[in-house]
Amino acid sequence: MAKQKLKTHxxxxxxFEYTGSGKLVRTRHGKSHLRRNRSKRAKRExxxxxxxxxxxxxxxxxxxxxxx
Numbered sequence: 001m002a003k004q005k006l007k008t009h010x011x012x013x014x015x016f017e018y019t020g021s022g023k024l025v026r027t028r029h030g031k032s033h034l035r036r037n038r039s040k041r042a043k044r045e046x047x048x049x050x051x052x053x054x055x056x057x058x059x060x061x062x063x064x065x066x067x068x
Contacts, residue, residue, distance in 0.1 A: 009063035016052065016060050018067055024057055025049035 016026050032045040052060055061067075 003033075006065040010064060012060060012063040013067070016064065017049075019049075022068075023059060024052040026052055 003045050016024060019025055026049065028048070028050055035043055035046070
């Protein structure tokens with residue numbers, strides 16, 4: 001008998017992605033409002049993706065079984 005397909009958790013798929021080298025990255029939190037009070041350098045940092053912590057990576061990988 002064939003195994004069942006696994007469903008991708010769509011909210012997780014929108015928030016996380018894999019880089020070309022295979023690292024799991026996420027966007028920074030806090031970028032939606034109150035940004036005008038921050039320095040230009042702090043605002044620029046919101047544009048970069050952050051690596052997911054090793055403690056959280058297995059859970060995210062389980063929610064996105066077919067992401068590469």
